[in-house]
Amino acid sequence: xxxxxxxxxxxxxxxxxxxxxxxxxxxxxxxxxxxxxxxxxxxxxxxxxxxxxxxxxxxxxxxxxxxxxxxxxxxxxxxxxxxxxxxxxxxxxxxxxxxxxxxxxxxxxxxxxxxxxxxxxxxxxxxxxxxxxxxxxxxxxxxxxxxxxxxxxxxxxxxxxxxxxxxxxxxxxxxxxxxxxxxxxxxxxxxxxxxxxxxxxxxxxxxxxxxxxxxxxxxxxxxxxxxxxxxxxxxxxxxxxxxxxxxxxxxxxxxxxxxxxxxxxxxxxxxxxxxxxxxxxxxxxxxxxxxxxxxxxx
Amino acid sequence: xxxxxxxxxxxxxxxxxxxxxxxxxxxxxxxxxxxxxxxxxxxxxxxxxxxxxxxxxxxxxxxxxxxxxxxxxxxxxxxxxxxxxxxxxxxxxxxxxxxxxxxxxxxxxxxxxxxxxxxxxxxxxxxxxxxxxxxxxxxxxxxxxxxxxxxxxxxxxxxxxxxxxxxxxxxxxxxxxxxxxxxxxxxxxxxxxxxxxxxxxxxxxxxxxxxxxxxxxxxxxxxxxxxxxxxxxxxxxxxxxxxxxxxxxxxxxxxxxxxxxxxxxxxxxxxxxxxxxxxxxxxxxxxxxxxxxxxxxxxxxxxxxxxxxxxxxxxxxxxxxx
Numbered sequence: 328x329x330x331x332x333x334x335x336x337x338x339x340x341x342x343x344x345x346x347x348x349x350x351x352x353x354x355x356x357x358x359x360x361x362x363x364x365x366x367x368x369x370x371x372x373x374x375x376x377x378x379x380x381x382x383x384x385x386x387x388x389x390x391x392x393x394x395x396x397x398x399x400x401x402x403x404x405x406x407x408x409x410x411x412x413x414x415x416x417x418x419x420x421x422x423x424x425x426x427x428x429x430x431x432x433x434x435x436x437x438x439x440x441x442x443x444x445x446x447x448x449x450x451x452x453x454x455x456x457x458x459x460x461x462x463x464x465x466x467x468x469x470x471x472x473x474x475x476x477x478x479x480x481x482x483x484x485x486x487x488x489x490x491x492x493x494x495x496x497x498x499x500x501x502x503x504x505x506x507x508x509x510x511x512x513x514x515x516x517x518x519x520x521x522x523x524x525x526x527x528x529x530x531x532x533x534x535x536x537x538x539x540x541x542x543x544x545x546x547x548x549x550x551x552x553x554x555x556x557x558x559x560x561x562x563x564x565x566x567x568x569x570x571x572x573x574x575x576x577x578x579x580x581x582x583x584x585x586x587x588x589x590x591x592x593x594x595x596x597x598x599x600x601x602x603x604x605x606x607x608x609x610x611x612x613x614x615x616x617x618x619x620x621x622x623x624x625x
Numbered sequence: 626x627x628x629x630x631x632x633x634x635x636x637x638x639x640x641x642x643x644x645x646x647x648x649x650x651x652x653x654x655x656x657x658x659x660x661x662x663x664x665x666x667x668x669x670x671x672x673x674x675x676x677x678x679x680x681x682x683x684x685x686x687x688x689x690x691x692x693x694x695x696x697x698x699x700x701x702x703x704x705x706x707x708x709x710x711x712x713x714x715x716x717x718x719x720x721x722x723x724x725x726x727x728x729x730x731x732x733x734x735x736x737x738x739x740x741x742x743x744x745x746x747x748x749x750x751x752x753x754x755x756x757x758x759x760x761x762x763x764x765x766x767x768x769x770x771x772x773x774x775x776x777x778x779x780x781x782x783x784x785x786x787x788x789x790x791x792x793x794x795x796x797x798x799x800x801x802x803x804x805x806x807x808x809x810x811x812x813x814x815x816x817x818x819x820x821x822x823x824x825x826x827x828x829x830x831x832x833x834x835x836x837x838x839x840x841x842x843x844x845x846x847x848x849x850x851x852x853x854x855x856x857x858x859x860x861x862x863x864x865x866x867x868x869x870x871x872x873x874x875x876x877x878x879x880x881x882x883x884x885x886x887x888x889x890x891x892x893x894x895x896x897x898x899x900x901x902x903x904x905x906x907x908x909x910x911x912x913x914x915x916x917x918x919x920x921x922x923x924x925x926x927x928x929x930x931x932x933x934x935x936x937x938x939x940x941x942x943x944x945x946x947x
Contacts, residue, residue: 366741420924426740427686431880432923434873438916446910558748558869565745599756602749609746610733 336468338587344476346583347483351538352560353567353575354490355531361507361570362527365418366426368433371557372440373532377406377539378548379444382453395458395544403536410532414525422524441550450550455543475545482541486534490572503527507570559598562605568618577616648790660786661858662902664793666895668854671797673878673890674804675847680876681884682813683840684820685735688744688872689751692730693845695867697723697852699758702771702862707764712777716857720849726754727845728838735837748869755867770863774856782858793854800847805887807843816840877915880922883929892931 352374359367380402381395388394413436421429461478464471494500506513506523514520538556546552559582567578582601589597608615651659672694679685700722704715730750737743758765765771776782780792807813819826819836827833856862865871874897882893897915904911926933 417920417924424923424927428923428927430686430740430744431876432920434877435916435919435923438912439920442910442913442916445912558752561745562749565742569741593760596756596760599753602752602756606733606746606749606753609737609742609749613737613739613742 333469334591335588337470337472338591339584340467340472340476342583342585342587343580344479344583345586346579347479348538348542349556349560349563349582350483350576350579351486351534351541352556353563353579354486354572355534355538356560357564357567357570357572357575358527358534359531360564361572362503363418363422363524364426365422365429366433367528367531368430368557369413369436369440370531370535370560371553371555372437372444373406373410373535373553374539374542374556375444375548375550375553376409376440377402377536378455378543378546378552379448379453379539380405380536381540381543382448382455382548385455393458395455398455399537399540402540403533406536406539407529407533410535411525411529413532414528418528419521419524437553441553445550453548455548457544461544479541482537486537487576494572559601562601565605565615566608568615571615571617574615574617581616644794648787652785652787657786660790661782662898664786664790664858666898667790667793667797668851668858669875669878669894669898670891671800671854672848672851673875673882673894674801674888675844675851676875677879677884677890678804678807678816678840678844678847680879681890682808682816682820683837683844685837685841686740686744686876687734687747687841687844688869688876689730689747689749690844690848690875691867691869691871692747692751692754693723693727693848694852694855694871694875695751695754695758695864696726696845697849698856698862698866699765699852700849701853701856702774703765705774706771712775712857716853719853719856720846723849723852724842724846727842727848731838731841731845735834735841748872751867751872752869755864755869758864758867765864768864770861772861774860774862776857776860780857782860789858793858796850796854800850801891804847808887812836812839877919879929880919881929883931883933883935885928886931886935889929889931892934893929896930 352370355373356367356370359365359370381398384398384402385394388397391397417432417436418429421432457475461473461475463474465474465477466472492500494504502513502518502523506518506520510520513523563578563582564575565578566581567574567576581604585600585604586597589600593599647663648660651663672690676687676690679687679690697719701715701719704710704718705712710718730747734743734746734750737746759768761767762769780789782789815826815831816836819831819833823833852866855866878893878897879890880893881896882891883889886892900915901911904914922929928936
């Protein structure tokens with residue numbers, strides 16, 4: 328089967344979009360792991376929550392222009408508030424427990440968040456309308472690409488730059504990096520590590536919620552969407568290196584492309600390539616592509 | 626001591642009578658469906674207990690045990706449908722195939738350090754297998770699955786589930802007895818030593834990876850038995866048996882029942898199956914009940930329901946002795 332070069336261009340751009348969504352998800356996972364040493368299985372549930380909130384907010388504001396933009400601002404904030412509650416009431420109690428119990432707690436949280444979502448929004452598939460400004464197509468490389476694709480790319484890039492700035496150029500970022508290396512030392516220096524953890528978890532869930540809002544106009548919103556993406560996000564952080572934000576970006580870019588081109592070979596089950604790559608990485612380079620070799624890894 | 630012995634035996638007798646009478650009582654008092662549920666509990670209890678050899682004894686959180694359950698289920702079905710093997714032979718071959726799968730996946734996995742890496746690696750292998758079964762239509766029938774697998778009349782579930790109940794019970798009891806022996810053997814003790822302190826275990830000359838690989842393979846073997854039991858119960862099989870949610874469920878059963886008590890995972894399996902079928906008939910929100918229960922267990926009773934019962938039992942016995 329000969330590939331039309333323009334198909335390759337289409338797959339490349341759609342792979343980039345997928346990568347950006349995955350990066351939003353994986354950066355949250357990896358931040359939480361890097362600083363708090365907790366694997367958050369429920370991260371996908373926050374993504375789902377973001378999408379459902381986007382649906383409700385755009386519905387409520389359907390008569391007002393710019394409803395989507397308001398949802399883009401508000402929905403992730405609501406998600407991060409829920410995240411804050413989860414950290415304060417649940418996660419805080421298990422930091423000193425074994426990793427197994429931490430994973431199981433966040434796993435159990437998926438059930439709770441899923442059913443709460445079902446109670447509020449029901450089981451029907453929901454849709455969010457594309458904001459009119461982003462609804463068109465642009466010609467690029469002999470092809471018509473949805474404007475929305477470029478919006479997703481823009482959001483992903485903006486978040487990557489913002490995270491870089493936050494971690495490298497601010498005092499708070501310095502504190503985060505210090506806490507990731509030596510939690511006890513930061514504590515001993517008189518910083519409120521507990522509060523720091525709450526903020527990190529809220530940031531991570533904000534990113535998850537944002538990913539949910541951004542993806543919302545392009546998919547049917549369903550109760551299963553959180554679980555679908557969380558496993559892929561796990562593979563991304565494994566490939567890139569757990570606890571490393573740039574690893575998450577690299578892992579997302581690789582995963583996105585592998586998926587986009589993989590579906591040309593086995594449509595619907597391109598995930599097979601991702602599982603195979605993740606397995607190879609764990610076996611031969613468990614720290615991931617950009618991880619430090621001394622990672623303890625959950 | 627002699628008093629203790631007789632008490633011991635009377636407990637066994639009571640358990641045996643209950644297990645034998647149960648399907649007849651259920652069929653008379655309620656319906657066939659409850660006998661079916663009882664068999665389902667037996668199958669899941671066996672799966673959860675074989676899984677516990679890896680999680681509870683070995684401290685390895687496999688997130689891919691559906692692979693071995695599924696290989697057992699598919700092997701039994703395919704040998705009958707494709708190769709026309711007699712059912713007993715297919716039933717014996719299924720756990721061997723599962724153990725082989727366990728040996729291969731375990732070979733790559735047991736050396737991995739870190740709960741999360743181990744979990745994702747085993748998950749990846751299991752999902753690859755799931756996708757292969759899904760895509761390889763000519764061999765596995767893909768997502769159509771395999772229906773109408775013939776079984777001998779004596780265990781046929783056509784008219785009554787009672788025959789199959791006793792078959793599944795007998796198989797499961799033999800397997801559980803073997804698992805009990807393995808857990809108490811020097812091998813089982815070493816495995817636990819290794820879980821609690823891998824460094825010291827290495828110092829005293831244990832080959833950590835070999836022990837873990839053997840445990841993983843044995844666990845896969847018995848998971849395969851459970852898978853084959855499931856195939857003949859349903860007389861059909863679909864790729865769903867390999868899906869990761871089954872791996873997740875068996876972990877939750879262990880946690881729910883208690884991983885440090887021998888029968889804990891079986892108890893967890895019973896609770897999950899019953900909760901699933903009863904709560905779903907009252908409310909569509911059974912997940913939230915499960916989730917809240919699990920959160921309570923993690924935060925308040927990490928020893929699980931079985932551990933809690935064992936604790937009550939020992940304080941009760943202590944009081945009686947005093």
